[in-house]
Structure formats: C-alpha cells, structure tokens
Amino acid sequence: MSDVQTLQEKINYDKTFDCVQCGYCLPACPTYETMERETHSPRGRINLVKLVAEGKASIKDLQEPIEKCLGCMACTTVCPTNVQYGQILEGAKEVIEDHQVKSVWQKKTEDFLFESFFPSGKWMNTLGNLTWFYQRTGLQAFANLLSLTKLAPLHLDQFEQVIPVQPSPKERAKRAKRYMRKRPATAKVAFFTGCVMDSVFFETNQNTIELLLRSGLEVVLPEQQTCCGALHAHSGKINDSRELAKRNIEAFEEEKADYIVNNAGGCGARLIEYHHLFEEGTSWHERAKQFVSKVKDISEVLVEVDELEFTTPIDYTVTYQPSCHMTNVQGVKSPPLELIRKIPGITLKELDRPDFCCGSAGIYNIINYEESMDILDVKMKDVCRIDPGSIVTTNPGCLLQMKLGIEREKVSDGMEAVHLVDLLMEASPVARQDGPRQTPFQKGSE
Amino acid sequence: MTELADRYSYSFDASFGEYLPDVVVQAKNKQEVVYIVKVANQFGIPIYPRGQGTCLSGGPLPVYGGMVLDLSQWPEQITLNVEDLTINVSPSVLTARINEEAEKHGLMYAPDPSSAHVATIGGNLAENSGGPRGLKYGVTKDFVIGLELVTPEGEVIRTGGQTIKNVTGFDLTKLIVGSEGTLGVITEATLKLIPKPPAVQTIMVEFDHVRTAGQAISRTLTSGILPSKMEFMDQACIQAVENFKPSGLPVDAKAIVIIELDGHPQTLDVETKLVQNIMSSIGATNLIIPKTKEEADKIWHARKQVSPAIAKIKPTKVSEDATVPRSKIPEMMDRLHDIKNKYNVEVVVFGHAGDGNLHPNILCDKRDQEEMGRVEQAVEEVFQAAIDLGGTLSGEHGIGTMKAPFMEKELGEVGLDMMKRIKDSWDPNGIMNPGKIFPEKGQKLVLTDE
Numbered sequence: 001m002s003d004v005q006t007l008q009e010k011i012n013y014d015k016t017f018d019c020v021q022c023g024y025c026l027p028a029c030p031t032y033e034t035m036e037r038e039t040h041s042p043r044g045r046i047n048l049v050k051l052v053a054e055g056k057a058s059i060k061d062l063q064e065p066i067e068k069c070l071g072c073m074a075c076t077t078v079c080p081t082n083v084q085y086g087q088i089l090e091g092a093k094e095v096i097e098d099h100q101v102k103s104v105w106q107k108k109t110e111d112f113l114f115e116s117f118f119p120s121g122k123w124m125n126t127l128g129n130l131t132w133f134y135q136r137t138g139l140q141a142f143a144n145l146l147s148l149t150k151l152a153p154l155h156l157d158q159f160e161q162v163i164p165v166q167p168s169p170k171e172r173a174k175r176a177k178r179y180m181r182k183r184p185a186t187a188k189v190a191f192f193t194g195c196v197m198d199s200v201f202f203e204t205n206q207n208t209i210e211l212l213l214r215s216g217l218e219v220v221l222p223e224q225q226t227c228c229g230a231l232h233a234h235s236g237k238i239n240d241s242r243e244l245a246k247r248n249i250e251a252f253e254e255e256k257a258d259y260i261v262n263n264a265g266g267c268g269a270r271l272i273e274y275h276h277l278f279e280e281g282t283s284w285h286e287r288a289k290q291f292v293s294k295v296k297d298i299s300e301v302l303v304e305v306d307e308l309e310f311t312t313p314i315d316y317t318v319t320y321q322p323s324c325h326m327t328n329v330q331g332v333k334s335p336p337l338e339l340i341r342k343i344p345g346i347t348l349k350e351l352d353r354p355d356f357c358c359g360s361a362g363i364y365n366i367i368n369y370e371e372s373m374d375i376l377d378v379k380m381k382d383v384c385r386i387d388p389g390s391i392v393t394t395n396p397g398c399l400l401q402m403k404l405g406i407e408r409e410k411v412s413d414g415m416e417a418v419h420l421v422d423l424l425m426e427a428s429p430v431a432r433q434d435g436p437r438q439t440p441f442q443k444g445s446e
Numbered sequence: 447m448t449e450l451a452d453r454y455s456y457s458f459d460a461s462f463g464e465y466l467p468d469v470v471v472q473a474k475n476k477q478e479v480v481y482i483v484k485v486a487n488q489f490g491i492p493i494y495p496r497g498q499g500t501c502l503s504g505g506p507l508p509v510y511g512g513m514v515l516d517l518s519q520w521p522e523q524i525t526l527n528v529e530d531l532t533i534n535v536s537p538s539v540l541t542a543r544i545n546e547e548a549e550k551h552g553l554m555y556a557p558d559p560s561s562a563h564v565a566t567i568g569g570n571l572a573e574n575s576g577g578p579r580g581l582k583y584g585v586t587k588d589f590v591i592g593l594e595l596v597t598p599e600g601e602v603i604r605t606g607g608q609t610i611k612n613v614t615g616f617d618l619t620k621l622i623v624g625s626e627g628t629l630g631v632i633t634e635a636t637l638k639l640i641p642k643p644p645a646v647q648t649i650m651v652e653f654d655h656v657r658t659a660g661q662a663i664s665r666t667l668t669s670g671i672l673p674s675k676m677e678f679m680d681q682a683c684i685q686a687v688e689n690f691k692p693s694g695l696p697v698d699a700k701a702i703v704i705i706e707l708d709g710h711p712q713t714l715d716v717e718t719k720l721v722q723n724i725m726s727s728i729g730a731t732n733l734i735i736p737k738t739k740e741e742a743d744k745i746w747h748a749r750k751q752v753s754p755a756i757a758k759i760k761p762t763k764v765s766e767d768a769t770v771p772r773s774k775i776p777e778m779m780d781r782l783h784d785i786k787n788k789y790n791v792e793v794v795v796f797g798h799a800g801d802g803n804l805h806p807n808i809l810c811d812k813r814d815q816e817e818m819g820r821v822e823q824a825v826e827e828v829f830q831a832a833i834d835l836g837g838t839l840s841g842e843h844g845i846g847t848m849k850a851p852f853m854e855k856e857l858g859e860v861g862l863d864m865m866k867r868i869k870d871s872w873d874p875n876g877i878m879n880p881g882k883i884f885p886e887k888g889q890k891l892v893l894t895d896e
Contacts, residue, residue: 017761017812021460022753023500023564027540036472036519037447038455038499051454061451080754 004055010098012091013053018083019046025075030357031068034374039065042075042085049092059099066092068371070364071234072324072357086329087276090233097236114240119195119227119247162403167202177221179209185218189301190257190294192248192271194264195227197396204396207425208263208298214429215307224251228262230270234362241270242277246284249274249291260291263298263421265323265395266362268330271295297326298421299335299394310427313345316389318423320350321379321402323395324357336394336420343427349386356382360401372401373408380405383415391417447471456514459501460561461848462764462893467494467508472516476594476602476633479515483631483877484600486513492880495627497537497566502765503846505573505626509881515631517568523634526551531639532591532608537568537632541575544637554642556583559842560750568632574624576842578675581800582708583640585842587623592636595622598629598873608636621868626844627879629872643708646674647718648742651725652699652732656680656783659701660776662728663799666705667772669724671717675706676800680779683752683796690755693748699731703799704749752796759792760809764821764893768832769803769841781831782806789824791817803841818894825891829855850885 008014025042026032032041039048045065051057069089076085102110189212191205198205212219225248229241248271252260262268272295278285302308320340326332340348359365359375383391383405391406393399402417418426447453447470456470473479486493492512499506508514520538527533528551535544541562545555558577559565565575571593576585583589592606606612606619622629653659663676679687679702684695696702707717718735725733736742757763770778779795782804786793797805806828810821829839829852839849839856854862866884870876 018757020757020763021458021499022561023460023498024561026498026564037452037470038516039447039449039452041455043499044455047458048451048454057450057454061449061454065451080751081757082754 007095008053010091011049011053011095012084012088013050015084015088016046016050016053018081019043020081021047022080024078024080028074028078028355030070030072030074030359030375030378031371034378035068035371040068042069042079045069045092046083046085046088049088052092052095059096062092063096066096068368070324070357070359070361070375072361073328074324074355074357077328077355086273090236090238093234093236094238095236110235114232114235114237119244161407162400163200164203166200172202175206175221177223179213179219186216186305187258188218188220188255189259189261190252190255191219191221192225192228192252192260192262192267193221194262194267194396197264197267201396201399201419204263204419204421207421208261211298211302211308211421211424211429212261214431215302215305216431217301217305220255220257222251222255224254226251228267228270230266231362233270238277245274245277245288249284249287252291252294253287257294259296259301260294261296261298261301263394263419265297265326265330265332266397268295268297268332269325272330297330297332297335297394299339300332302424303335303338307432308342308424308429309432310343310424310429312426312428314343314423314427315345317347317349317386318390318392319383319386319388320348320354320392321358321383321398322354323393323398324355324361326394327355336392339420339424340392343424346427349388351382351386353382358398358401358405360395360397362397365397365401365404376401376405376408380409384409384411387411387415389415390423391415392420392423393417394420456496456499456506456516457508459496459499459504459506461502461504461507461846463504463507463509463847465508466511467514468511470514470516472519474520476596479517479596479631479633480600480602482513482515483596483598486877487599487875490875491877493877494879495568495572495631497569497572498540498564500561500565501569501573501844501846502767503573503840503844503848505569505844505846505879505882507847507881509847512877517631518566527608528553530608533637533639535567535635535637537566537571537634539567541565541567541570548639549642552642553639555589555637555639557586557589560753567635567637571623571632571635572625572627573844573846574842576798576803578677578706578798580798580803580842581676582672582674587620589638590619590623590635591638593619593622593632594634595630595632598875598878602633606636610638624844626846626882628869628882630878643674643710645709645711645714646742647707647714648736648745649705649707649718649721650734650736650745651703651705651730652696652734653701653703653729654699654731656701656779657776658729659703660779660799662703662725662730663775664773665724665728666721667800669720671707671720673705673721673800674708675704676798677704677749677796678702678799678804679704679749679752679796680794682792682794683756686755686759686794687748687751690758691751693744693751695748696732704745706746749796756794756807756809759794760811762810762812762818764808764810764825765843766806766808766825766828767797767803767841767843768806768828768837768839769801770832770835770837772800772802774835774837775799775802775804778804778831778835778837781835782828785824785827785831788827789820791820791824793824798841801841802837812893815894822891822893825893826852845883847881848891850881850883851889851891853883853885 029041038044048062052062209219229244232241272292275288358379359372365372391402406412406415457464457466492510494508495515496506498518517537522539523536525534548555558579559575570586574586594604681700688697707714792809795806808821810817833856
C-alpha cells in the first residue's frame, strides 16, 4: 500500500465524505463558540482532515485544530447525516501522534504516564495516598501559605485546590474485592473502578458499591482490570488503547457478571466503544461486543433495578451538568435526572444549555488550560443564573472542573459540586419497603 | 487570519466547490466593515461577505481569491418594536432567533428556511431565502422593509425604514435583498413581523400516482384555501426516510403531500373538511389527520429527515431548487423522471410543492468522474425544463456559482445586461463578491475535477 493510501485509511478519508458541510454542527460546538472561527468547528476540522488526506494541507496544519477539539461529541448528536466524527477525530490524532518529533525527555514522561501510571492500580493508589499525606500533614496549608503551588507546571496549582479530602492508606487497603449478599442477589455486577476515579474519588467508588449492594446486587471488583484507555485514544495512542481494552475484556470475562458498571461518563463512553478497536470478524471483536453488551452506567442500573427509596430530604436547589460522553456517546440522558427527582425535598433546576461541555474533556483542561477556562466561564454563567446549592455531575473530570468553576466564580460559600452517587448516598437510600420487585436482571443471570 | 488551516476553513460552503482565499477577516461592527471595504476597494482586493456558510448555491465562495469577510462573530443585536410590528437585527443574528424573540410577544417572523437555527439573517437576506411557509407568506424579501448597507466603495447608506408603506424613489431594499452580496455588505435590517396564527392543523395525504399528487396541489390552491405549507415527497424519498430512521411513512405510496393549515381553530375545522373532500374526489388513497401535536410533529420530523436520509443513497448531493408555475408541477415531475432515465442518475424529488418550488436532488459520488459528467448534463436539463415550463432557476437558494451559467437562458441577453449595468455602477472596481450571479464568457457548470 502506498503512503498516501495508508494515510487516507488511517485518517478515515472515506468517512469525511459523509459530511455534507451543512453547518448544523456549528451552534452545538463549544470551541466554535469560544474560539470564534470555523477552523475550530467540527465542519472545519473534518474539512481539514479531508484536505490532509488529499495532500492539500499538511499534518502540521491539522495539529492545532485537532488538539483544541474537546471531543465532547455534541456535534454528533445534531449531525443530520450521522458523520462518525469520533472516528475521524481519533484517526487524525493517531496520524498527528505518528508524525510528531518528541524530545527524549518528553517521550519518557509520556511513556511513563500512559504505559505505567494510568494503567497501574498501584500507581493510582500511590497518587491517592500521596495526596492524603499532602493534605493530612499540613503540607498543603504550608504550601498554600508560601504560594509554592503556583510554581507547579500546567496550572496544577488550580486543580490541587479542588481535590477532595482523601481516605487514609489504611482505609484504601482494606477495601474488599467481593461483596456478597446474605440473601441471594438478583444479579451480579462487575464494577469498573476507573483509574482517576479510584484514586482521587475513592469515596465515590465506595458509595457506588454501597448503592449497588443496597439495590440487592452482588458486586465484584475484578483485580486484573486496568485503565479504560480513553486518555490514550484521545492522545492518538490507539495501539496502547487497544492493549488496555484487551486486558479489561479478559479481566471481566473471568467474572461472568451480568453487568459491567462504571460511574465515570468518560470511561463508560470508551468501554461501550471497545468493539470499534478491533477488526470485524476477529475473535477479539466478538469478545469486545460481548463485553460492550454488558456495560452500563451506575445511574442506568439504579433506575432499571429501582430498588431504592431515599429517606433523608435534601432541601436545596441542585442543577445537573451532564457528562458529554455520557450524553453523546453512551446516550444516557434521563436516568440521572430521574434519580435526582426521587430524592425528597430536592428542587432540580435544569441549565439553559446543559449539553454545552464544561471544558474538562479528559486532560484537555490541563493541556489547553486557557481554552478550557473560556469554556468553563460560559458554563458558569449558565450555572450562576440558577444559583444552585449543588452542581451534580457524573464524571470525575467534570466534577473537578465544576469545583474549579465554583472557585473561579468565588461562590464556594453557597455552592458545591458533587458526584450523583455521593448525592444519592447523602439522601440515605434504603431498600424499598413495598416488597421485592420483578427486576429486569433476572432473566440475564447465568 | 492568514494560516493555511484558517484559510481553508473559509474555502467552502454547503454547496459544491472549494476556493482558497488569501485572507479571512472578521468584522464585529459597522466601522470595521467600512474600513475593510475601503481598503479592499482602494487596492482592488476581491471581498466575499460570509455568514455561517450554509449557502447551497456557492454565495460566499472566494472564487477569485482575496478576502473572505466573516460576519458571523458580530455580537447579536436585536431590537424589537412591538407597537410597530418590526424588528431590527444585526447581520450575525441567527434567523431562528428572530422568530423566537417575536413569539415572546405573540408575533411571528414568517420565513423559515430549514437552516434557520444555523444560518445568519445576513446570509438569508443576501440569498433571499425561503422555506416551507413561503407558500402562504412569501420569501425573505417580503419581510424586509429597511436596510443599512456598506456600499462597495465603503459608504454607509440606509434604504426603506420602519414604515410598512414606503414608495419614495427606487426600491433599493428589494434590489439589495437577493443580490447575493454583489452590491455591498448588509450591516443592519429592519424586518416586518405579523401576528402569530393561533392554531395549526397538519394533514398527510397519500397517492398512488405522482401526477395525481400534483393535481391535488393545484386543486387545493384554486379552491380558496391557502395552506401555510404544502410539502411533497416522492416514493424514493419516503423509502429513503424509512430506511434511515423509520417514521411510519407509507412506503407503498408513490407520493405523499403534507399540508399545514394555520389560522383560527374554527376556520381550521372547516378548511380541514374541505381539504378532505378535495382529496377524496381526486382519488387520494389515504388521508391522515393527526389528533395530537406529537403525532403532527412526527410527520414533520419525517419530512425533515429527507435531506439526511437521501444522503445515505450516495455521498454527494447536488441539491437544486428549480421552480415552476404551480399548474406545471405534474409536467415537471414527468420531465424529471425522463431526465433520471436518460442520464442514468439517482434523482429524488421533494420540496415545497405548494409554491412550485421543487428540490430535485441528484445523488452521486464526487470521486466518480464519469458519473459527475452525467450529472452535469442532467442538471443542465433540469434547469432547461424549468425554464421551458415558464419557471425559474432558483426558488430560494440563489444563483451563486452553481447557476450562473444558465442566467442568460432565463433572463435573455438584454435582461442580464441590465442587471450587470446596475452591478457595475454600484461596484466600479468589481471587488464585491465577484464570480457570482453573472457568468464569465463561456462559463459552464463544472462538477468534475479539472
């Protein structure tokens, strides 16, 4: 195959023809709105990918427009011709990554982050533990006092302010891998813990397990599971992403669970697309499809089982900031809202533009800090109009970003950001009193 | 913007063709436009005003290089004068926003192009856009009463005003609307609003002959009823929609007509019965009257799926908007059928049949040069058919680059020359959107790569 052909295939040249350039994606695209040029719109990006495949523009010309895309996929839900933008974007990232010349130091850092850090449960635990140590020892207060954190690269000083208080290493270590029930469970859930979720939001993960247990389900945490690979794919490292997918598929196959549940919109979006990573007709493709058929977000499961009743009223206004990946890739829209509405006393006010990305987008807010903050400012304007007590989210990235937004707007006195799961736990859920219900899980049990 | 990626991002619109501008300039107020146009005029730089680039006829394409003037980022300015039933808007305002603002006061901005939620009013004014409601209410020009324009020499003029009646001098307002950016840059518009009809009623009618559907449309319109919309879909469209996203349309019908009546609820009851009678007397095979708004929405949603659905047949869509006198609709249908067979091309027909505005769409593959050659010939014959039947090249998309080669056929040599003289006196240096409307000597429609 010639170089041109290989490039055209990798960059999904054929798929770009599905775009009829109608422009219907423009009003949906956050970066088109904040960066104010067609180059940073879905239609503009697809056009550039096509031009690169035709040799009219270079990969270098493509780099910035592609890197500045949030990958929120809002464009795909409004696209009238069903353009596979996600695949075009990933193809473009892969081609850019292939052609990038990197310094040895840069390469080493990336290799460490992508090959060792994120995929390793140990490293993730260490991250959580180090954060605990940092918070616990007063180092944080000291560092803040001297503004030492401002010296950190990539605006990490902004983010460290909003990381939640961590559990002690002891608590972390004593978590079980299996949660059996005394009464027979209606179904078996294998919990996908997520890497960042499990390190930084350990409590949320514990709460997720608790909600599943109280719903009458059996929960296991497959030990061999690893990072979902979303961050790798978003950075153009498709091969790494594929390897991680294989490890996860193997790890979850062993458990023969009815459902593979996650609580992070971004991870969930990657998990339900695993089959796209493998060529059709291969055994890995089949195994991936099996895996995908079981993947569900925690909110979907809780609505489906419908076994919980909430006993502690929450007497304030909340708003819901949906995760883009959950909405636009997984298509999970109403379950979180249904759950929030079940909490007694709560007032739910929806945002004017809930589907507008918050700007977190994986590690976009770290790599493209300025652009991300422009988008966050648009979002916070919408939030402040409602002035809720809580912003409810369903993804670790969004959660941190919204916490950051609250700090930026200096409204932390009366506003907080919480994960849906934590909000539900706050409302003291108990198993329903009106007797056992026919759950949709029963026929799926093996 | 001078980076290659940026320049390429303004090299296209929703039609055919790609032309690389030398520079893209964004203007956010009138003073900036004046300055840019003056510089362009002084140095003879071609300048192409552009909204959101949803144009289907090539209006904003920078065919001779030069400067694309992007007006889409101009901050939205809307002033509603409820008592006057008028609204003043900046060129960047999205068309759907105008109706949204009007509805808050029980009013309506009637033109409703399908792209209204994306397209800017500036672009709509330039191309004189239409939409399904055109049947009863007319196109964009019927709702413009005043304009502010930066002339090709960088002067600011105002035409018309806030009054509904205005007969002072030449009607420059109407001249500028639909001039496709060749006479200047529109920087503000005063639009007319009308009271919003209190109720609507949708009716869907099925036919087993395309011809009968055409006759049914004529008969309805001559019976004293004026529906707000009358949309036509042929069998190929119906099947494409059902294959794309099943909407419960009758796949066996050779054609369907979707009608919307608007007005007072009591009038609607009477008119619905009249339509029912007309349809049964003419031999419609089935008639559906949705009982709820949801059911009606479902029908209109199916109609909206036509464009994306037919794009699945083949990747390239050459979308035309040839329009014929209403009595000639059945004949035009026959001609289109012949053209389809003659050139062996995929043609599907849908459109705003109530006003004779059909959208014959030719589905093809840009990468297949031989096929595109046949498509070129087919398109030419579609235009010829429309003109032969006393129709026009464009009902609502404008001429742009796509239809310029056929202008003389419709207007005649002198007719076209009079238009050119107007253009030359307004724009002595020929900087304003060159390459549009007026054909170059010997210019032909080209859909193949050279």
